[in-house]
Amino acid sequence: MEIRDLKEKIFEAGKEIGFEDMEINYISNKKFNCKVFDNSIDSYNISVEGGLSFRGVFNNKMGYSYTEKVDETSIELLLKKAKENAQVIENDDIEEIFPGSPVYEKVDIFSQEFAEVSIEEKMQLLINLSQKVKMLDKRVDKVLFNLYEDHESTRMIFNTKGLSKVEKGNIGIIYFSLLVKDSKDSKSSDILKVTRDFKDFNYEEMAKRVVDEAINLLGAEAVKSKEYPILLRNTAAASLLQTFIGAFSAENVQQGRSLLKNKLGEAIASHNITIIDNPHMKDKMASRTFDSEGVATKKCIVVEEGLLKTYLHNLKTAKKDGVTPTGHGYRNSYKGTLSIAPTNFFIETGDNEYDDLVASIKEGLIIIELEGLHAGANGISGDFSLAAKGYYVKNGKIEKPVNHITIAGNFYDLLKDVEAVGNDLDFAFPSESYVGSPSLLISKLAISGD
Amino acid sequence: MLNERLIENIITEALSTGGDFAEVFVEDKDTTSIKLLGGKVESTISGRDYGIGIRIINGFNSIYAYTNKTDAESLMKIASEAAKAIKENPKNIALNFMNETYNSIHNITKYPKNIGLSNKISVMREASDAAKKYSKEITQVTVGYLDEDQKILVANSEGKFVEDRRVRSRILIEAVAANSNEMQTGYFAPGAHKGFELFEEINVKEYAREAARIAVTMLNADLCPSGKFPVVIDNKFGGVIFHEACGHGLEATFIAKKNSVFADKIGEKVASDIVTAIDDGTIPNHWGSINIDDEGEKTRKNILIENGILKGYMIDKLNGRRMGMESTGSGRRQSYKYAPTSRMTNTYIAAGKSTPEEIIGNTENGIYAKYMGGGSVNPATGDFNFAVMEGYLIKKGKIDRPIRGATLIGNGPNILHKIDMVGTNLDYGQGMCGSVSGLIPANVGQPMIRVSEITVGGRKGE
Known part of the structure; x- marks a missing residue:
């Protein structure tokens, strides 16, 4: 069932058991991540998930509940729990359902170009990075951790005061750490890059930065207090x-x-x-x-x-x-x-x-x-x-x-x-x-x- | 929790591209959390986490997919998408589930879902009042309450088909003490693999007063000196030193790829003779206990270090393959959103022979860490750090004035050799441990121990 239809059913049932203003928040997320080890893919993860939360005003108090089983069978429990939760709230500050702001800025946080990058390109990027660091310096001993991850998420808010907002965004992350070793010491260093422009993942530059840092730290000692x-x-x-x-x-x-x-x-x-x-x-x-x-x-x-x-x-x-x-x-x-x-x-x-x-x-x-x-x-x-x-x-x-x-x-x-x-x-x-x-x-x- | 036939179909689909192992993890978890601030209920939320994780392994490579769209069509679709990551001929693995049953070693008498919110809140209120009344300097008290009832099912292509139910309850008390220009906090958060009976068995008021006492003591404490000192670390949450400094480095997660300083050291002397360390997921009703791990393996008592000799690691199935070793029942994950990996359960240093009085009495000039905060470690180098929540100076064998802002840093393998006294008073503390497979409940424990020398970082040079 579509969220928009489910929401009508929830609001209808909520009204019947005595809720005044009500709101649902739906967040869905599509995620991909992979790790490499010894120049091949070590792990590969995909997910599609979503969760729905409900909040509603009952006797001037806000009650909350959520479910990851997003279908009609969850409505009754969702409302029952939220009502119970509203009834025990003692804080007197007023929490309200919001009808909407007059103007919303337009910011594009979803990049179509980024969304179209193939899984092969993403995996190759990580493999390139892992290989590059080893070529830069023979003291690079091993890659300790590496991860490419991206998210595509959608947030929706609908409420009985007429608010209806949807925002979709995506983002990609690379996190990489390595160990360098010489005859006397070993040191680790890491690097993180977050972007929604795939071209920003410059593996050569990242490799150089993380290797340089680790090498520079070799032989580190404490200083005087x-x-x-x-x-x-x-x-x-x-x-x-x-x-x-x-x-x-x-x-x-x-x-x-x-x-x-x-x-x-x-x-x-x-x-x-x-x-x-x-x-x-x-x-x-x-x-x-x-x-x-x-x-x-x-x-x-x-x-x-x-x-x-x-x-x-x-x-x-x-x-x-x-x-x-x-x-x-x-x-x-x-x-x-x-x-x-x-x-x-x-x-x-x-x-x-x-x-x-x-x-x-x-x-x-x-x-x-x-x-x-x-x-x-x-x-x-x-x-x-x-x-x-x-x-x-x-x-x-x-x-x-x-x-x-x-x-x-x-x-x-x-x-x-x-x-x-x-x-x-x-x-x-x-x-x-x-x-x-x-x-x-x-x-x-x-x-x-x- | 999910139709056996459907699970069979998912596993068959998952193996269709040549994977040699596939696993389905189903989770259905009810949670309640309540926050009490200044004695009033501030917020409460309850909900249901529900989803499925599908794992495919081929050799040393693993693929993980999860979803909470759990209709048959969506599940088959995600299994097939995950399988696309492998491009080999199917291995024709015959599926034959053997339903496994066992008697739970964790008896639950009061399931949280049968207890009204008002009862839960009244326990919180007792704690809040007790902390507030402790001193005029206590300016704010926050009490959190959490319960969860997690049902899991693990089925895999080796025929495993097994379920577990984990019920956990916890109360988190934070007291803030303030004077005109400073604030300090004290914290206590007892929890167990139990239902609401936990709060009838423990005295929450005592924990609350202890949180308040820590905050007030620290408000009136001196700055901690800097430098190297003998450090006496008390029991309970003090066990975080072993957890951070060594425990993580003994997880197959880091051992299998030799990313740990403890790799290839079985049988070697890694600690002083008086150190024996254990990870035991079977202690009845303890915070970190589980009947089976999140790969369906029975948990067990794993000896890690015995009289200073490294005896074993904590191993999950996938890393076990790389190491050529069997699982030790250590595969854990936060939820269906994480692939499992080797993690700790209840990890502790076993009791020794010295009384706490002897340990303090034999320390001429040092630091006494009564309660520890958290910490972290780099398993590749063994370098760790952790914070002292409540500390004191030790002078001439006696506990002297309180100090604050102390952090202990060092190197795990080095510190293990420097443990020169181990006390008799073994006890545990509860924490949430974050690592590759998410945030999981873990118990730490130890008796009072003394480390002959450790770097103490404070704000006062000496």
């Missing part, structure tokens, strides 16, 4: 920012779980930091024209020259604060209840060349990767202490690779200690949001090593 000026390279800075994006959510602010509470209009970062959330970037992973409540998304300046300009809102938090919603209502697939998440969220590019930033360091470290962010960084307190690797810099020159160190500090202090911003914006591993940063020069952070 003390405070150093730190150049946090773009993707490392982005992954750190990603860990703390929750602080910008109005929900966390209202719930007393963000240290940015009462900081609107105040300086929370150094003047050279501007943070933007832009859902309308054609080539970025988290672009969307409407959020999970159907609200039109818009570009949003979150921090401007260090000053906190806004939190990220959904309808409920905006109503509570008496502000305009920012289009950041987010539900984690069809299985989640309503919360808040950024889209393409990044520190704006500065005007410093990366090499100039390195040259400006008298004695310090370049940090290229942070590990264990899910454990060693506390999203609420801002404290972090993380395993890291990178390079030791003396008089503006890279002297040696560094590992087995931890880097520790507090995210809120770090934002204020940014001395210079690079012009090399790049993005971290995608999650529900796509978070980016240029390289950041930090005045000092505590390093623990020898």
Whole structure:
């Protein structure tokens, strides 16, 4: 049965058991991925899936339920569960079904050209990459992990207030890691590329980058424990920012779980930091024209020259604060209840060349990767202490690779200690949001090593 | 769960292009999750996960397809699409299912679906109130409740046809303590392969007070010093050190392609004599336990390291082929959306001979990690990191003032040799372990142990 027909049946049955406004959210996803090993295909995965969630207002409270068995037989249970769930909600904030925004931006996040790339081309790309890295340097010992994956997904929202939105998108990802070995040491390095333009997957360039990085790290050692000026390279800075994006959510602010509470209009970062959330970037992973409540998304300046300009809102938090919603209502697939998440969220590019930033360091470290962010960084307190690797810099020159160190500090202090911003914006591993940063020069952070 | 005849047809179709093995995994799972914030029910959602995974193996190559369009036509179509990845002559494998039955070792007395939401919420409220009342410094309490009732069926071209039902319940308590300019959190999340009876057997208030106590203690803690110290890691979730530093490196996922520092080391000494480590999926009602794994193999007690000698790995069917070894009942996956691979169940360091008092008393100047946070490892190099949630300095054999922001880093194989005391107080903690085949419930465990030297990363140089 088509979703549009199923939805009518659900709304009809829902009305009968006492629901007022109702909404369904249908997300379907077609996925392909493959891995290679020893120049042939190691694994090959395909999937076609979809899930439907229902939410409805019963006695002024919103009840949620979902099913992956999307057919008529699921209607009764879906409604029964949602009604039960609505009846226990105690939070008095009003969660509403949204009739629609006056205007929606047009952003094309579905590339027909990308959708037409053949499976053979995708597999060949990965094989080429695996072969290329081995040709570049004889110290390349093995490929540790490799993956090509693409998604084609469709989001639909229909509700009884007349909203009817459909958005289709696709995206492709390559993730690749390898191990290099010499007589004394072995080191790994990885690379990630996310795009909806297949030509962006330049395997020769990717191979060179990942091999160079791993080779450069051979022989890395810990440095003496003390405070150093730190150049946090773009993707490392982005992954750190990603860990703390929750602080910008109005929900966390209202719930007393963000240290940015009462900081609107105040300086929370150094003047050279501007943070933007832009859902309308054609080539970025988290672009969307409407959020999970159907609200039109818009570009949003979150921090401007260090000053906190806004939190990220959904309808409920905006109503509570008496502000305009920012289009950041987010539900984690069809299985989640309503919360808040950024889209393409990044520190704006500065005007410093990366090499100039390195040259400006008298004695310090370049940090290229942070590990264990899910454990060693506390999203609420801002404290972090993380395993890291990178390079030791003396008089503006890279002297040696560094590992087995931890880097520790507090995210809120770090934002204020940014001395210079690079012009090399790049993005971290995608999650529900796509978070980016240029390289950041930090005045000092505590390093623990020898 | 799915018609036997249809499964037969799917497997036959899957093998039509020359695959030598095919498997159907059916999953039907009911879930409920509730969030209580500041004592009020904030959100709740319940739902049904339902879908089918089809795997085809040819030699060392594997193809995986999944869908939740489960009508016969769609299933046959996806089986046929998956099979297209192989282009050989069919191997004419005769299908003959042998329905396997067994007695579940995990007795469930109160299935979540028979318990009203209000009962679940009242347990959460008890926890929330207890944490809030602990101290004036507790400014926010979030309590999460999760239950799931997962039914699976595994059928394969070797004739396996077997089902399992896994019921799990968990409560997650997070307390935030704050003063005028800082916030710290404490967390406790007990769970088990049990129904609602779990919450009648454990005292959720005690767990809640413990979460609150951690938050308040950390709010008033000093910054952790940096450098190399002897570190005493207490029991329960402290077992995450073994899980991260070594456990992942003993999974066939990494061993089969020799992407682990522990590859080709069976029979070698990999740890100090006092270390024995085990992965046991059969402990009744434990969080990481299952009757059969997600490839239909019975779980078992696998000795990984015995008195310092590497004895075995955790192996799934596909990686077992590459290694020329049998499955150890370790094939696991988050859901039908993932192909299975070797994973941990309940993994722990066995109890030793020292009392906790002896271990602390014999440590002149070090760090005591009372509760651990999570961590991660690079299995290829063995380098790991993990966070200390609640830590203390040890001075002259006594636990001294609390410290915060400590991270422990090191190298798995090195650390194993540096375990120089193992305590008597073995206990477990519950976690969700993320890896190639998704996020799965895993128990970690150990008695108190001491590592003679480990790099501690803090914010205070010393």
